[in-house]
Amino acid sequence: MSNATMSGRQSPFGRLNLRDRIRDRDTAVYGILIIVALLFPLVTIYATGGTALVSHATYAGYWVLLAIGLNVVVGFAGLLDLGYAAFFAIGAYTYALLASPQLASSPAHHALHGNFWILIFVSMMMAAIFGVVLGFPTLRLRGDYLAIVTLGFGEIVPQLFYNFDQWTGGINAIGLIDQPILPAWAQGPWSGDGDFKIVSPFSFNTDPVAYYVLICVLIAGAVILVTNLYKSRLGRAWMAIREDEVAAAAMGINTVTTKLLAFSIGASFSGFAGAYYAADVALVSPDNFLFIVSITVLVMVVLGGMGNITGVIVGALAMYYVVFYLIPGLPQNVTSLANSVGLGSLNQSSGDWPGLGEATQRLNFIIYGGILVGMMLLRPQGLLPSRVREQELKHAAVQEEEAAVEQAHA
């Protein structure tokens, strides 16, 4: 401590007390994330001349929202949910049905085109209601049994969207979903549009930057909300249930409502993200909500550090980069690398050899699986584990060690 203040007097950087200020890891991470989020579209549009990377960042944003929501269920309340994609599907389909021409070709014969800003909350409520519907009968269950029920739910929901094809279009998916409209929007060089101008009214469909800005705002709102929840009475109740449900009940916590709130709040984030996703992609199909989605979100939460909001955000961004950018891009990168180092002959397919790019493509599953196993073996507690959890784990380990020592002596 005294060292930090000493150097503070000497160097100009130290005078800002930066070291003290970023001692709090979370503040530092938030600071970096905000700066990156602000600079990202400017830098990428300037560097690549296109908005493809901004769209990528927007997709990453959904995953961040999903991970933040799942963290409430898994990280805070300790309820393992393996069917989280079901709520994402419910949110997306709610918006898609109420804001597209789909219902015209259904038995209802009348298309609805609701307002995005209202429907996004309707979708959120819908997902929350289904969270309660699923949560209510499963309250008696614990741990893995709960995981299995949610897994079953997650398998049923997309299948139902397939099967009720009169309403949802089934395998044909729902397309032509309405875009959000704002009364006014500012465009300028930062969004690659040249001169500054005010567009009014503004429809989102032409502009990936608008989606990017909106998702950043939504994530910021979600983070503030979840942080406050974490510090609230409800947050402490979740933590108490996570640690010991019987003891929590004995302390006067209503475990039924507390668990149901965890389920429905977690689900509502997913429904919210789902509606936004439906609007951005303008096409929803049951295939977008399979088990792999639930698993990917869970991996993001666990990898980032369960229970820690900054950890979860970092985990979601890291996993998104690996799963949706690095691995799919690998075949092409390997091919061009081989060309540039003079091994271009490897890229031709001959006999059993499918060519280097194709071979790398076939390795995708192995790489993904290997990353999951490797990361968990190296850091089972996640990239940025929650400080509280870390201490608890250490404490438990020490206790176990002591017990082992006693055992050995006895």
Next chain:
Amino acid sequence: MSLPDYGFYILCGTAVVLLVSEAVRDPGKTAVFGLTQGAIFALVALGYTMVYGIIELINFAHGDVFTLSAYIGTSILGLFAVTEGSFTALNLITLLIIFPVVMLIMGGINVGIERVAYRPLRNAPRLAPLITAIGMSFFLEGVMFLWKGPATVHFPNILPPWTTTVAGVFFGFKDIFVIVTSAVLVALLAVFINRTKLGKAMRATAQDRDAAQLMGIDINRTISATFFIGAVLAGAGGIIYGLYYNTVYYQLGFRTGLIAFTAAVFGGIGNIPGAAIGGLIIGLTAAFSDIYIGGKWTQVVIFGILIGVLVFRPTGLLGMRVPEK
């Protein structure tokens, strides 16, 4: 007896009445087919239930171990000049070789998986081994994808093509072969668990790991043995599946694994006879649902059953009530 118990018995009763009435209406292929696929589910479910019973891990990689055994089986069969569509002496010899070889290989692979991916995490947070299990599942699928590509893989049809009709029930040698082989394997497993020293060690470890250790049981060896036996059964299941359906697919293990896991939960997770019976019931249900409700609803029916069982009776058909830890 509590209210949920009544709910469970009503559910079971309804299911049995429905199944029986359907079986009377169609006393033929559907029931036989259901029993056959149920026997395969049972073999896979045993691996799930044993592993869950001993280390409380949902081993997501187990379904892929099952599929991998069919892949290895078809490759080994490719080394012999087997005759497809009829039964020769060479076919019989190949069959006798392929079962023990593939079962041992799969056992070894599964022990390796446990050693690499699960053992280092035995004292880690609960979710960590679950994630590595999912990682191993992807890894094995990737290996099969890399090996034989994304298309379905043909498994030689080397069983006798003999069929008959007894009392209006149509069945073939294949059906008898699947059901008898599975029954023998389950019986062997039951004897092993109940009569041998290692089986006793496995039961003790499942009940209380620390106490078992204090009694001088080598926990790591016992858990390895559990994974070995689970994979041996899944290996046999994979070959039987290949021999019966003659086609396998690298992602087959995912859905089969989930259904087999449902069977294990239905029978009472951790309970070995429960998994066998659960497999048969789920197999029959799936077959009847395919025919009478429609194939696209089968998955909804099966997972609906899973949720119903867990909500009304989390310990399953034969499970015991265990004190909550």
